[in-house]
Amino acid sequence: MTSDNSVLVIGATGKVGSRVTSSLAASGHPHRAVSRSTDPTFDWEKPATWAGAMDGMRSAFVTYMPDLAAPGAPEVIEHFATIAKAEGLRKIVLLSGRGEHGAELSEDTLAQSGVDHVVVRASWFNQNFDEGMLQPSILSGTLALAAGNTLEPFVDVDDIADVAVAALLDDRHNGKTYEVTGPRLMTFADAAREISSATGRQVNYIPLSVEDFHAALLPEIGKDGADLMANICAEVFDGRNEWVGDGVQQALGREPRDFAEYLRIAMASGAWRQVA
Numbered sequence: 001m002t003s004d005n006s007v008l009v010i011g012a013t014g015k016v017g018s019r020v021t022s023s024l025a026a027s028g029h030p031h032r033a034v035s036r037s038t039d040p041t042f043d044w045e046k047p048a049t050w051a052g053a054m055d056g057m058r059s060a061f062v063t064y065m066p067d068l069a070a071p072g073a074p075e076v077i078e079h080f081a082t083i084a085k086a087e088g089l090r091k092i093v094l095l096s097g098r099g100e101h102g103a104e105l106s107e108d109t110l111a112q113s114g115v116d117h118v119v120v121r122a123s124w125f126n127q128n129f130d131e132g133m134l135q136p137s138i139l140s141g142t143l144a145l146a147a148g149n150t151l152e153p154f155v156d157v158d159d160i161a162d163v164a165v166a167a168l169l170d171d172r173h174n175g176k177t178y179e180v181t182g183p184r185l186m187t188f189a190d191a192a193r194e195i196s197s198a199t200g201r202q203v204n205y206i207p208l209s210v211e212d213f214h215a216a217l218l219p220e221i222g223k224d225g226a227d228l229m230a231n232i233c234a235e236v237f238d239g240r241n242e243w244v245g246d247g248v249q250q251a252l253g254r255e256p257r258d259f260a261e262y263l264r265i266a267m268a269s270g271a272w273r274q275v276a
C-alpha cells in the first residue's frame with residue numbers, strides 16, 4: 001500500500017528495521033519493507049535497485065550495510081540522497097553509529113543533501129548479544145572482544161526503533177541528531193556477569209587486543225569484515241563513548257530501557273534457549 005506519507009524501511013529484516021516495520025504495520029501506517037531478500041529488492045551494492053524500491057514513497061528509514069564506518073559509505077549515502085530527492089522522498093531517517101568518524105561524514109553528507117533528515121546515532125545494541133553477532137559467543141560461554149574495560153551505555157533496539165518511528169512520522173524531529181543510548185554505563189564484563197545471572201550459565205568476558213581480535217575474526221568473516229570490525233572497536237572503545245546520551249528522552253519524553261529489562265524480555269522470549 002502507498003499513500004502520500006508512505007515510509008520506505010531499508011534493512012527491514014534486521015534488528016532495528018524489523019521493529020520499525022512492525023510498529024508501522026501495527027499503527028496501519030503505509031510502508032514498504034525492503035532488503036536484498038524482498039520484492040521489490042533493495043541492495044546497497046546495486047544502485048539500479050534503489051529507485052524502484054523508492055517508487056511512491058515519501059520518507060525512508062535507512063539502515064546502511066555493512067556500516068557507515070566502512071570505506072566509501074559517505075559517497076554511497078550522497079548518491080542515495082540524490083536519487084531519493086529525484087524520486088520525491090522528503091525525509092530520510094538515518095541509523096548511525098556513535099563515535100564513528102566515518103559515520104559522521106555520512107551524516108554530514110546527508111545534512112548537505114537538501115532532504116529533510118533525522119540522525120539516530122546509537123550506542124552498542126543490547127540485542128547484539130542475543131540476535132546479533134555475539135549470540136554464538138554467549139552460547140559458547142566465552143565473550144572475547146577488543147573492548148578492554150571500556151564503559152558503554154548499551155542501548156535497546158526497541159528504543160532505537162521507537163525513536164526512528166517518531167522521527168519518521170513527526171516533522172518536529174527534522175534536523176535533529178539523537179544520541180540514543182541506554183541509561184547505564186557498563187563494561188562488557190558487567191554485561192557478561194548480568195547475562196550469566198539471567199541465564200544461570202557462566203559467560204566469561206575475555207578482553208582481546210585489536211590485533212588478536214582481528215586475527216580471530218579473519219577466518220570467520222574475511223579480511224574486509226575483520227578490518228571493519230577491528231577498526232570500529234579500536235575507535236568506539238577508546239573512551240570517547242563513555243557517557244550516557246539523552247536521545248531517547250529528547251525524542252520520546254521517556255527514559256530508555258535498562259539492560260536488566262532487556263534481559264528480562266530476552267529470557268521471556270526464549271533467547272539463548274540452549275543455555276537456559
Ligand SMILES: NC(=O)c1ccc[n+]([C@@H]2O[C@H](COP(=O)([O-])OP(=O)(O)OC[C@H]3O[C@@H](n4cnc5c(N)ncnc54)[C@H](OP(=O)(O)O)[C@@H]3O)[C@@H](O)[C@H]2O)c1
Pocket residue numbers: 010011012013014015016017034035036037038042043044045063064065066067068069095096097098122123124125128132
Ligand atoms: N550493532 C550495533 O551495536 C550498532 C550500533 C550502532 C549502529 N549500528 C548500525 O546499525 C546498522 C545495522 O542495523 P541492524 O543491526 O538492525 O541490522 P542487522 O540486524 O545486521 O540486519 C541487516 C539488515 O540489512 C539488510 N542488508 C544486508 N546487506 C544489505 C545490502 N547490501 N543491501 C541492502 N540491505 C542489506 C539485511 O537484510 P538482507 O540480508 O535480506 O539484505 C537486514 O535487513 C549498521 O548500519 C550499523 O552500523 C549498529
